[in-house]
Amino acid sequence: MTIKKKTKDLILDAAEELFAIRGFYGVSIRQITSKAEVDPALASYHFGKKKDIFEAVMLRRAEVLNRERIQMLDDCIRRAKPNPAPLNEIIDAFTHALLNRSLKGGDGWRSYFAIIAQINNHPELGGVIMSQYFDPLAKKFIAAIQANMPDSQDEDLFWCYHFLSGALTLTFSGTERISKLSAGVCSSSDLDAVHERLVPFITAGFKAFDKQRN
Amino acid sequence: MTIKKKTKDLILDAAEELFAIRGFYGVSIRQITSKAEVDPALASYHFGKKKDIFEAVMLRRAEVLNRERIQMLDDCIRRAKPNPAPLNEIIDAFTHALLNRSLKGGDGWRSYFAIIAQINNHPELGGVIMSQYFDPLAKKFIAAIQANMPDSQDEDLFWCYHFLSGALTLTFSGTERISKLSAGVCSSSDLDAVHERLVPFITAGFKAFDKQRN
DNA sequence: GTCTATAGCTTGATAGAC
DNA sequence: GTCTATCAAGCTATAGAC
Numbered sequence: 111m112t113i114k115k116k117t118k119d120l121i122l123d124a125a126e127e128l129f130a131i132r133g134f135y136g137v138s139i140r141q142i143t144s145k146a147e148v149d150p151a152l153a154s155y156h157f158g159k160k161k162d163i164f165e166a167v168m169l170r171r172a173e174v175l176n177r178e179r180i181q182m183l184d185d186c187i188r189r190a191k192p193n194p195a196p197l198n199e200i201i202d203a204f205t206h207a208l209l210n211r212s213l214k215g216g217d218g219w220r221s222y223f224a225i226i227a228q229i230n231n232h233p234e235l236g237g238v239i240m241s242q243y244f245d246p247l248a249k250k251f252i253a254a255i256q257a258n259m260p261d262s263q264d265e266d267l268f269w270c271y272h273f274l275s276g277a278l279t280l281t282f283s284g285t286e287r288i289s290k291l292s293a294g295v296c297s298s299s300d301l302d303a304v305h306e307r308l309v310p311f312i313t314a315g316f317k318a319f320d321k322q323r324n
Numbered sequence: 325m326t327i328k329k330k331t332k333d334l335i336l337d338a339a340e341e342l343f344a345i346r347g348f349y350g351v352s353i354r355q356i357t358s359k360a361e362v363d364p365a366l367a368s369y370h371f372g373k374k375k376d377i378f379e380a381v382m383l384r385r386a387e388v389l390n391r392e393r394i395q396m397l398d399d400c401i402r403r404a405k406p407n408p409a410p411l412n413e414i415i416d417a418f419t420h421a422l423l424n425r426s427l428k429g430g431d432g433w434r435s436y437f438a439i440i441a442q443i444n445n446h447p448e449l450g451g452v453i454m455s456q457y458f459d460p461l462a463k464k465f466i467a468a469i470q471a472n473m474p475d476s477q478d479e480d481l482f483w484c485y486h487f488l489s490g491a492l493t494l495t496f497s498g499t500e501r502i503s504k505l506s507a508g509v510c511s512s513s514d515l516d517a518v519h520e521r522l523v524p525f526i527t528a529g530f531k532a533f534d535k536q537r538n
Numbered sequence: 539g540t541c542t543a544t545a546g547c548t549t550g551a552t553a554g555a556c
Numbered sequence: 557g558t559c560t561a562t563c564a565a566g567c568t569a570t571a572g573a574c
Contacts, residue, residue, distance in 0.1 A: 117539075117540085130447060131447060131448060132349060133347050133350070133446075134350070135347055135349040135350030136350075138566075138567060138568085139567080139568065140567075148540090149539095149541055151542085151570080152539080154568080154569060154570070155540080155570095156539090159568085160569095224447045228442065228445055228446060230445070230499070231444070231493065232442060232497065233344060233438045233441075233499060234346075236501050237499045237500040237504060237512075240501055241505065245505050248505055249505070265517065266521060268502055268506040269510060269518065269522075269525075272491075272494065272495070272502050272510075273495075273521075274491075276491040276493065276494025276495065277488075277490040277491050279445065281487075283445040283446065283447055284447040285444070285445070285451045286451040287451040287454055287455050287459075288482055290455050291462055292478070292479070292482040295479050296479055303479065307480060307483045307484070307533075308487065310532045311530075311532055311533075314531065314532035315526065315529045316525075318524045318525055318527070318528035319521075319524070319525075352548075352550080363557095363558060363559055364550095365551085365552075365558075366557075366558065366559085367550095368551060368552070369552095369558080370557090373551085374550070374551095539574105540574080541572105541573085541574080542573080542574100543570105543571090544571090545568105545569090545571100546567100547568085548565100548567070548568100549564100550563105551563090552563090553560105553561090553562090554560090555559085555560080556559080556560100
């Protein structure tokens, strides 16, 4: 039943796990191929340069993720018609697939999100790689929020999106800081707990800029 | 007038700037000493190992920062007595010194905060270094919030703090992503704009978990 | 597709002269 | 405190045999 994994995937799996912990520069090709139990020369044969391995890691899961998120957004817009979709459902559509994969997707997904968290907060790469993979989707979500808050100002909404992005990616980072800070009351890996709190928190934040309601 | 900087500070300045852009592993000791225009051997003479340079960079600005923040918190608590301090003032006390230094503190401070953003989202270091330097202060702020929202649940507050931390540090990261996403409507470096929006956003988020108000 | 072998660098760290 | 010189190790990347 278990089919032997292709070399390419073995390399990507190993690279994903190592990049998540030590970042791009903290990992060597030899460490990757060693963890993948594959010859070092095969990395450049299959991918080319080290940067190409990293981009392949990024790309592999981005597509499936964004497809799910757009699907959820479209669903909640359709359900609400002819009214605009409720704010909390929009936020949930934005975050649900991510939190869910991060919780139940296995180690590969967890590593992937840890990389995303680092990239998003990286001064050079955040504006390039994150934009490349996620801006088209971000624009769709902001448009949906605009439909819900027609009198709001663009600048407010973009900044709110920015805060959402920061809160969300820190959650992915896999830091156990909140466990220590709360003396065990909270656990970083308890993504159900985040699930229940992130959406109301962010929704309330956006609503603070709804001119119609205030 | 201009006093010649000591070698130690030259090294720290250069290291700070380089670590901010490329992370710990992405920077070599030779790159640091070269930028500092100082002999490579002096790095280990003054600091020891590479990790010691990094920790010296972290430590240098943490103390002055936390002193300012605690001062502001104590002030707003004293002003409100005998009532609990208002939520928005507590959040402002938590963020004001950081945003202000990041805006007007010069390049060194900007680099420092970019490092903080990366560390906070780093799976290994976030739970160690951030806790070490900032958890005592975080606990004071959460206690102040608890005084304002006495019926709230601890678990809710810790998670809200976590979201605050993520939103705040992403702002420091210096990514220009929001500039691109908003097609120029917002600019990452316009920290006045953040100043006006972060506090109401986060305050509203916390209030969503205030049992007394809902 | 896989592996051996290796070229050509750069790295962290230090010993020892001044 | 500063600098020269250097070591051993690790690095990316590839050429060429199988």
